Amino acid sequence: MTRILFERSGGFMGRKVSLEIDMDTLPEEQAGKLWNLLDEADFFDLPDDLRRRPAPDEFTYSITVAAKERQHSVRLSDTSMPDDLRPLLKELNELMRRRL
Amino acid sequence: MPDMKNMMLTPSLCITPPHILRAIAANGSPAQRQMALQTLTASEQFRGQRKIMREVLSFLAMFGAEGKQRFVYDARFGGQLPGVLVRQEGEPAIGDAAVNEAYDGAGATYDLFFQVFGRNSIDNRGMRLDSTVHYQQGYDNAFWNGQQMVYGDGDEDLPPEERLFNRFTSALDVIGHELTHGVTQFEADLAYWDQSGALNESMSDVFGSLVKQFQRRQTAAEADWLIGEGLFTSNVKGAGLRSMKAPGTAYDDPILGKDPQPAHMRDYVTTADDNGGVHINSGIPNRAFYVTAFELGGFAWEKAGRVWYKVLTEKLGARSTFQDAANLTFEAAGELFGAGSLEQQAVKTGWAEVGIAIGGNEAGEGCLTAFLRRVGLLPRG
Numbered sequence: 429m430t431r432i433l434f435e436r437s438g439g440f441m442g443r444k445v446s447l448e449i450d451m452d453t454l455p456e457e458q459a460g461k462l463w464n465l466l467d468e469a470d471f472f473d474l475p476d477d478l479r480r481r482p483a484p485d486e487f488t489y490s491i492t493v494a495a496k497e498r499q500h501s502v503r504l505s506d507t508s509m510p511d512d513l514r515p516l517l518k519e520l521n522e523l524m525r526r527r528l
Numbered sequence: 529m530p531d532m533k534n535m536m537l538t539p540s541l542c543i544t545p546p547h548i549l550r551a552i553a554a555n556g557s558p559a560q561r562q563m564a565l566q567t568l569t570a571s572e573q574f575r576g577q578r579k580i581m582r583e584v585l586s587f588l589a590m591f592g593a594e595g596k597q598r599f600v601y602d603a604r605f606g607g608q609l610p611g612v613l614v615r616q617e618g619e620p621a622i623g624d625a626a627v628n629e630a631y632d633g634a635g636a637t638y639d640l641f642f643q644v645f646g647r648n649s650i651d652n653r654g655m656r657l658d659s660t661v662h663y664q665q666g667y668d669n670a671f672w673n674g675q676q677m678v679y680g681d682g683d684e685d686l687p688p689e690e691r692l693f694n695r696f697t698s699a700l701d702v703i704g705h706e707l708t709h710g711v712t713q714f715e716a717d718l719a720y721w722d723q724s725g726a727l728n729e730s731m732s733d734v735f736g737s738l739v740k741q742f743q744r745r746q747t748a749a750e751a752d753w754l755i756g757e758g759l760f761t762s763n764v765k766g767a768g769l770r771s772m773k774a775p776g777t778a779y780d781d782p783i784l785g786k787d788p789q790p791a792h793m794r795d796y797v798t799t800a801d802d803n804g805g806v807h808i809n810s811g812i813p814n815r816a817f818y819v820t821a822f823e824l825g826g827f828a829w830e831k832a833g834r835v836w837y838k839v840l841t842e843k844l845g846a847r848s849t850f851q852d853a854a855n856l857t858f859e860a861a862g863e864l865f866g867a868g869s870l871e872q873q874a875v876k877t878g879w880a881e882v883g884i885a886i887g888g889n890e891a892g893e894g895c896l897t898a899f900l901r902r903v904g905l906l907p908r909g
């Protein structure tokens with residue numbers, strides 16, 4: 429069983445929102461897309477905190493992937509986001525905003 | 529406007545007589561004005577003398593030696609900054625509301641700082657005002673990245689009935705808020721976490737709100753004191769993102785929840801999120817400013833605004849606390865309007881209203897310790 433916990437905090441409103449995804453119950457196509465995006469970002473090899481000095485009003489994100497054999501968390505912000513991670517963040521943001 | 533009478537008496541200025549400065553500023557070519565400016569700022573006498581430099585620069589700016597330099601970029605819904613340049617200073621409006629709002633809002637903010645406080649742009653040296661609009665998709669936010677302003681379009685990618693946020697350029701005070709983060713970076717440079725971060729946030733709300741009040745020529749009693757009024761769509765139960773007048777009451781919505789801002793120290797929120805609740809606890813100093821301005825009546829930028837500006841640019845430091853801000857605004861009001869003046873009393877009332885006594889010991893240290901810390905004789909926090 430694999431779960432993804434995505435959290436977004438800070439921002440102009442300072443409001444925290446989160447999304448929990450159970451990859452096993454997700455439609456196969458969507459789960460496959462997420463796995464691809466995690467692979468492309470080399471997610472499990474990323475440092476656990478990518479943030480630099482906080483920029484005023486930017487969002488802070490936390491992504492945790494918990495699989496049977498491994499678990500990893502990465503924290504980042506709008507101004508400390510590697511290009512490789514943008515597609516994954518875009519997908520998670522979309523999923524989160526659609527379920528709000 | 530700078531105090532010209534005092535400026536003439538400032539000893540350092542005797543080296544370049546005011547009438548020569550005036551002649552260069554009024555009659556010089558743009559290049560000559562620029563050169564005069566550079567010579568002045570580079571000269572040894574002005575190094576480290578922020579106040580004098582500010583007066584000289586704003587004096588030159590008064591005669592057009594410097595001015596607004598706005599540049600608006602389009603990120604085209606991506607995450608790369610700054611994006612494509614779409615409008616720059618002096619160019620007419622284009623067929624994109626977000627671009628024009630960012631341009632006009634930066635202009636209105638520049639005008640408040642220049643016309644009321646004699647400040648020439650973010651760094652007081654005519655820095656460019658760069659803004660990027662259409663940042664990412666469905667980006668319900670705006671921020672200052674250390675060099676420029678960045679704005680999302682809200683929920684533009686959702687069907688209208690699901691949208692909660694309009695584009696962030698649509699609220700003038702949000703633009704003023706972001707640009708003020710730049711000013712703070714060049715002045716007190718309040719560290720963006722815990723109380724210093726909440727003060728940083730509050731300064732942005734204070735001057736963001738003043739930009740709106742200044743443009744509308746509203747008195748403290750007439751102003752709505754909301755931050756981000758109009759940013760919520762009609763799907764949200766809320767008047768704005770924050771209320772400086774009544775923190776905690778700006779919205780109460782089934783999806784967004786309730787405005788979490790405290791209006792008093794007894795309700796101070798301790799949290800690890802949001803850099804220690806910088807957007808939450810800013811409600812406390814926000815209300816102190818509102819009460820001060822309301823007590824004084826008239827236009828908030830004329831008295832309360834001047835006190836807060838002086839504190840932001842001359843007194844606060846990176847690790848200042850709410851208690852420091854209270855003590856220093858009280859001190860600044862005394863310097864500007866006299867000890868025991870109505871203005872100074874109003875500042876005291878403003879902070880008392882949120883549970884902070886001037887000279888009090890809220891952070892476990894008194895006036896002297898805070899002062900020694902500020903001037904570097906004690907380690908900062």
